[in-house]
């Protein structure tokens with residue numbers, strides 16, 4: 001019987017729409033006059049296939065699934081495989097099998113970002129036409145010398161904002177960020193504000209290696225799929241203001257946000273594929289119970305022998321966002337919880 005050790009302790013403080021293409025899952029239903037009819041809730045889970053799902057990504061998948069299902073909404077699956085150098089061979093298929101074994105069923109076909117480059121190109125072209133992007137000739141080394149932003153990454157100093165000097169060619173394309181706070185109300189974390197210009201600067205949409213940036217792909221896909229609610233880990237809180245700016249520039253309504261606490265190890269480091277957190281799926285029912293406990297919904301002892309489907313059905317009926325821990329991160333180190 002596995003033991004997970006956990007508690008919930010705070011650790012730290014207008015342009016044309018890009019149309020959904022064939023094979024793109026969407027929460028929009030019907031055609032013509034009914035094309036914009038949407039269910040009240042459309043959620044999604046968007047893993048990147050850099051490795052199999054681990055406990056932290058199971059928490060994100062489960063939280064977004066439960067929030068969608070408890071609201072009677074849809075839950076889409078998007079494979080964020082556009083950053084091809086980071087894709088691990090076979091990981092996407094493993095993730096699909098893991099979700100199936102947990103009973104986390106998704107609606108419609110999987111959206112593969114690696115097949116969506118035309119949509120990202122169209123969005124970038126629209127932003128270019130509106131004067132919202134500029135070519136950047138800076139090398140990584142040139143930017144590395146600049147002041148660090150809030151997330152510890154170098155803040156872009158605006159070197160190429162006013163145009164490139166003679167003889168320099170654009171390597172990447174950046175979104176032009178104007179000064180001022182971008183604020184949103186996270187359903188769990190409360191009011192969040194960031195001055196993107198001060199903290200991040202003009203951020204990259206098309207990288208020097210020809211890969212569309214996560215921020216652009218995420219916003220384009222959420223809009224194309226009709227996503228109304230984004231439930232994901234708080235490690236992505238810092239990306240949200242950038243995504244809100246991009247959605248507005250592309251003429252899309254921003255979805256509502258709920259950022260779940262991320263699972264951290266005893267040293268406070270996030271459990272991630274990079275830290276080789278163990279893949280889940282060896283004991284799905286026990287792992288589901290552990291993920292539910294992490295999310296403030298620990299099943300009673302009489303659920304210990306329940307199958308995954310039974311655990312999920314219980315959680316769907318019990319789901320209550322008021323029970324979620326209001327922290328950005330929660331540890332696994334404060335005492336054993338027998339599963």
Ligand SMILES: [Zn+2]
Pocket residue numbers: 135136137138158159160161
């Ligand atoms: Zn530059």
